[in-house]
Amino acid sequence: MSVLEEVLLVSKDPLAYQKNGVYVLPDEFEAPLDVDQGDAILLYQLTENMELEGQQFAYLKDCFQRVQQQKRVAKKSQQQVSQTLLEIERLVLGYGLVLFQIEEFSPGEENFLSYTTQIVNQVDQYIDFISQLIQRAMQEESVLEFTESFLISLKLYIDSLKLFNLNDSHIVSAVLTLFELLVSFKSVAAIFTKVSGFFADYDVKPNQYEKVTLLGPILTLSPLNASVALQNYGDNLERSRQQTNVIHESLQTEHKMILDRLFYIIDKIVRGSDESRSDLLTYFAQIINKNHLRRGDHANANKLASNAFVTNIALLLVRFSQPFLDVSFKKIDKIDVNYFNNLNLYLDLSNETRMNSDFKEADEFYDQNKKSEENKPNFISDCFFLTLAYLHYGIGGAILYEEKVTPQVRRMREEVTRIKRAAQSQDMFARFASMQLPALEKSLQTMQSIKHSLQGFFSNKNLQLEIFDFVSGASTFLIRVIDPNHNFPFKNIALPLIPDQVGVENVDNADYLRRNAPIPFKYYPEFVIEGLINYTQHISKFAMSPLFGNPRLHSFIELATVVLRCPELVSNPHLKGKLVQVLSLGAMPMRENTPGFMMDVFEHNDLVNGHLLYALLDFYVIVEKTGSSSQFYDKFNSRYSISVLLEELYKISDYRRKIIWQSQNNADFFVRFVARMLNDLTFLLDEGLSSLTEVHNIQLELEKRSRGVAPTREENDEELQSKLASSERQAKSSCGLAEKSITLFNIFSTDIPAAFCTPEIVDRLAGMLDYNLASLVGPKCRELKVNNPEKYSFDAKSLLKSLCTVFTNLSEQPEFICAVARDGRSFSRAMFDRAVHILGTKTGLASDDFCTRLLQFARDAEDQKVAEEEEDLEMGDAPDEYLDPLMFTIMKDPVILPASRVTIDRSTIKSHLLSDSTDPFNRMPLKLEDVIPNDDLRHEIEAFKRKAAHNRTSQQ
Template identity: 60%
Template sequence: MTVQSLIEKVLQVTLNSQDVPSGFYYYPNLENPSTVGLTIDDIDSIILFQLTENMDLLDPLNYINDSFRRCSSEKKFISKSSNPSNESIPVLNEIERLLIGYGLVSFQIESFCLKGNYLNYIETILNNLDSFSDLLLNIIKRSIEENSSFELINNFFNTLLTYSMKINLNLNDNKNYNAILSVFEMFLNFKQISSIFSQIENYLPDLDSNNPLIKNPCDYEKNIILGPILSLSPLDTNVAFKNFQNEIDFTQDPQLDPSMKQKIKLINESLQTEHKVIIDRLFYILDKIFRGSNKTRSDTISLLSIIVNKNHLRRGENANPKKLSSNAFMTNITILLIKFSQPFLDVSFKKIDKIDVNYFNNINLLIDLSNETRMNSDYNEANEFYETKNVSTEPNFISNCFFLTLTYLHYGLGGTLLTNDKLSSQIKSIKEEVKRLKNLNVTNGQNSQNFLNSFTDLQIKNMEKSLFLLQSINQSLIGFFTNKSLQLEIFDFISGASTFLIRVIDPNHDFPFNSIKLPLIPDQIGFENVDNADYLRKNAPIPFKYYPEFIVEGILNYNLFITKFNNNPLFNNPRLNSFIELMTILLRCPELISNPHLKVKIVQILSYGSMPLMDNSPGFMMEIFENNEIVNKNILYALLDFYVIVEKTGSSSQFYDKFNARYSISIILEQLYYHIPIYKTQLKDQAKNNSNFFIRFVARMLNDLTFLLDEGLSNLTEVHNITQEILNRSKGNPPSREENDDELKSKLNSASRQAKSSCGLAAKSIILFKMYTKDIPNAFVSAEIVDRLASMLDYNLASLVGPKCNDLKVKDPQSYSFNAKQLLYSLVTIYLNLSKEDEFVKAVARDGRSYNKSLFDRAIHILHVKTGLASDEYCNKLINFVNKVEIQKVNEEEEDQDYNDAPDEFLDPLMYTIMKDPVILPTSHVSIDLSTIKAHLLSDSTDPFNREPLTLDQVTPNVELKNQILAYKKKKREEKLMKRE
């Protein structure tokens, strides 16, 4: 083949204007009009003419690529030829060189080609990437050789950004997103490109220039170079809607329709597989950038910091999600950062010392802490500490990556958790409204109100569309959180982070290579400092006390959420030890975190892990509770402490908050006590050796049970009464209450909710009372609590078997966690557990309000005769107990008669009984019995007569008054003896 014919074939040109073959272009040989023909010297002119002058050439980039491919094909053909032409190789090399060069120029100067257009170039490349890949690779290499890479990547990737936004890039567009990721991978595979990549426009937002493209956090994923690819996720709203709405009939309940459930499962599995591939490819891209240069690493960390700093409202209750970065974007970044953190948080912890425990002291800190609550210090104290301890050394990548990941765990993935919670209530609300409107249409149809029906139909249609969208998003979230392999990666990070946080808490920062000694500050005998906020804050460890609260909160929110799913990543996970160790330490040392709501989350998580499994085998955390040394030496004391402290949560709902917290604690205590012997021993030791504290613990249990039983039984009575009223009205009987029908239904719903909650919580408290009164009965008969305990038991016994017990009858009592017979059996069992304690017998006898022997007779009849729950032996023990009470009651009455003329100053001002050990209160100067003020201070640390702060060590014995009372009693006894003689 001649040189001319080779050039014509490769470049698709001809010198014959009269006979132009299909697909060829006429080239007027202006530079060499002689008959010599085309030579190697004409190649440049031909290509330049084609690109800059030929009006018939519609797509210059395609022309360059097609010519390049033909050139490559010819070179391959010649290389395989047995007799290659010596003239052909130089010609083809020159064509290749010039095509690559002009291809590069095309991306450096948009107007270079006659019809040059960057956006068209990008679209052309992405639609035919396999075809363009060789040319593109050679263009990249040429740019590196000529030191002109920046112009190439700046124009290329900013145009790619424009194109991505134009097509709204997402997982639905498989071809485009695969091509775009491949282009990123292709470019960044060159160190010379990755080392300068962060310097291109729109990579790192210039915060000082008030970038008009970034007004809200949501604009980052639309207007920064990495934004569109970092948003590729099944959590994208458009992706969720397309995948689920077109396949699933959401008018049915997916949980009740097996075929729909299977469809959803298959869709989620497909999306999970696709998402894994994307995450791996995104990791490859970011890894190349991080390794490109110190500059690209620093800029990228800064970029990710800016994004999360601007998205704090993702954890806000009333934030506008349209102005914030999406779940898809923020969750992907979280996962990627977790992957980058894995190497220094593996089980060997060889690199854990590379994470700076004093990271937040750094003057170059990228994470915004300006409005963050601290672990156990106020804002000013933390700032003063940082100002005096600031260091200016740039944080290392490992520290930046680790703490940034924890920040994203809270604000990135943590915001996604909130979305899931909000969706459930929104879906429920819309379903109820659709149902209401459909019922309204049925009613209106009878009156032929066509206009109103049409309007209602339109409302229903719009609401059902919204419902489909919300349910699609909800299913995509479920698919994400049931992706076991992905959740295991997240929990692996949490486990490693837990170990690091223990290392921070450890005064020597030696953990895990040396054990941590607990408690950090000595336990207080009694309870004076167990909830003394100032004392605890003063003794909180540095620097942990100054850490932002979200460092722990993000971990807790995730684990509390994920435990709701079957087969969650905590289950049978060998790294679960680290997490439970951290939870134990946070509970055991009350000086570590001041926010009680965080501790509530801890006990909720631990309660999930302690509950028996479906096959009645022990909870999945129980083995760790038994065998982990840090845990088994500290968790019981930690739980008892928090049971007492949680009385005050600082919120307006603190009175009710404590019940939920104590419910979770009760679940754990029950399982530990019944299944792991060491904990029963520890509890007995605590009751014996720290009696003041344990009495306070028992008092809290008693307060709760008293309230919950009263609340539960009262609301059950209300449910019974309202139900009867509604039934009577349905029969045409006149109303016996003032409320109308709608008000009655509203009150019934409210009473039902409260009854269900209170009865459920009370049932768990009853279990603790049964356990502990059996093994440590003496802890329940101290003077401070025994009368209140007896009174509570007598009152509820009267409610269950007394004249008004029929008012507790409701339809389906199990739905309220109410079993009257079982509750009666539990109450009576508590009586029997304490029946050998003389102080308890006396306390029951003293209860003049509720105690009545006939109630016990009725209880025996129900438990033995009607239900068979109680054996003969059981009933005989109860009869013996009641006989002892009756004898004591007679003695008490005789004593009261003996002392009926006692002076008023001898009587306790609250209980109106003769004082045994009178003490003087420091501010009101009132004399009161020591047992009475002790009982009062168990739940209220003020003087009951003037509300001034009061602690037990402030009272002083009233020795003079005590002697007068003793003398009075002695005199009365002597008078009684004389009368008998």
């Protein structure tokens, strides 16, 4: 056989086919067959030989491989043979290109699909051939045509599959190999984004990008794919944690390999050309711009991009950001601080909430400060801000999804259990419900699988370390934006940025803060910081959290400190609330005698150590008003977190000194903080103990009914159970929050008792302590007895000890003794005797010294009460105008309120303004510095008191 016949597997001999599987050519081809007929032979084989129907591309690949074998065999001396092989190779490659470019050669999608199926199934055998085809296309300047045909046929193949995901690793690997092969040629990578189908049509729905675009299917390869989750986690609803972790690890390993390969592909496109880089960023931006609802509370996940798709893109962008956010920060100045002033941004900011400005103000700023068309942002800036968007809407959307799916799974489990239990009865409704059981169990299986896959994703420490590296770098960059000179981290940032408003609460200072917020940070979209906060808050809950022991953790804590210390930076109190939650998690001891994982940064980082304490005290006050309908309850969660932080920080001597300094040198500021603590503790104890009383009453009623006793309440059993559940929730919440507040009172009143005895606070504090002491040891204390009190974070003896500790801490303060004595509603020396009996004799919770001090305090207060009652008798004929209109006591320092013109004691209005910045008589805005001293009245009152005292002395 000639070289041509051996390579093309053709012959004129009719017997050749029977012998060697050779294709017999028709009469128009004359023997002997030589290279001059090669073109015609190949044309015949590809268009007329019916035996090759659907196999044409495989035939050319085989011919190419035989050429390579012959080349290796042929010696250099066989010049003629080598020339023949080169010509045959040229023809084979030429027709290889033609097959994928000229429809007449491969009519219909079926042939394209057939070719691609063969390529995918035997990808290793096709690599060299396709590589040579690309090189030939480069020579002929037809790279775009070949790439387009090849990729479209590959997409057709993927679309023809029922599923394309990690469950079929062979097909996935082959498809990725083909993408990798194509982009390994820079000329292909450069035009990759010009292929039809790279972009989606403008009106395509958010959930369709991953299906209709060329890169969509491969960018969705993730354990978060619902089918992958169901196949790996769904076979056993009762799997052990250890078994689940084994599956996690397996999928995490596979996901890492996929991401490495995807990054190779995307990186090649980025480096292909300026156009391919810009197109790729446009593609990613289009996806995230259409998926802002992924962070919406009522978003329909089925109508949005999948978690698998957007988290993969987010992870790839994070990798691109690594080189310019490394610990050296050598390239951090390449990120444009004024990025949002650029024209034609990839990101759509039209509906984005800003840090501390409204839409109109932000738009005006950008209009006045737009950069020129020539001054385009660099890739580093584009990539960085796009990554921030994906962190918030992509990974942040997955976080929100997990937070929603967890209670869904719990409810579905309860429903399955309920139906199974009911099915055992003969009730007709129960039998009907049991018919729905298979569908419900299937839904539960799916939802639980998705939940496990999300947990596997967020517990993948290596992956999360990459994300948190980005978070750390982004935190440092945002401080750089906030820094007026934009020199951070190479120079320290000076805080506060604007002077603290002495005597003015920032909670009522929103306009001033907005006017003085730093530019351009105030105009930044809120998501750039919200994504960092949401991610860090979520990931800190995992045992494999990347925050633990991370040397870059300080960057995020520095940003948190700056944001909390400068109230003008971020107007959204919910973001600050999440920040303090994260910091409190980092402060909590991890184990006994093991400090929280952030405590080292709190103590030794200069920026944090210098400013965190003031920031926490200030936010404790500011969070009084969050602007939402639930603001009254929102504040308790934030204050609980701050209380945890303050309790742990107080263990550090430097912070303890700072707190004492604030109480002594910044009294107005600290008093506001103590007033808020007092307000909260008063409400929480009242709410908690009232709810426990209701729990006690309902439990008693239900227990009596179970014994056949006639009902004493109007509600039926079902209504009572509902009320019981509600009261239990309220009791648990209020008692848990109150416990942390009373702990702070104990700690601070030990070292700084004077701060709790100012005229604005001391009477309310005394009244609150007396009232709750009476609740715990008085006649009604039995109403607090409930089943399983620990379920409600309630320990009556511990709470009693805490309240009495505050009494003893303040027992040597004359102002406090007088305030307790003045409390005509609840003070009783007998209550203190009862408390000492419980704490000292019955439980042994208090030492003899403690009990002695408490009893002595009660005697001192009793003596003071007797003395004041005698004085009140003498003052009983005081004119009404001498009496405070709210407290009905004789005023010491009367002042006139400017709007209502009412005269009131200065201490009373100061106390009122600690909680409410309005005139109590007409609700007009009021500041303490606006009140007008009523000196004439004060002199009258003083004269009246002197006369009364003189009369008393004369009578004695």
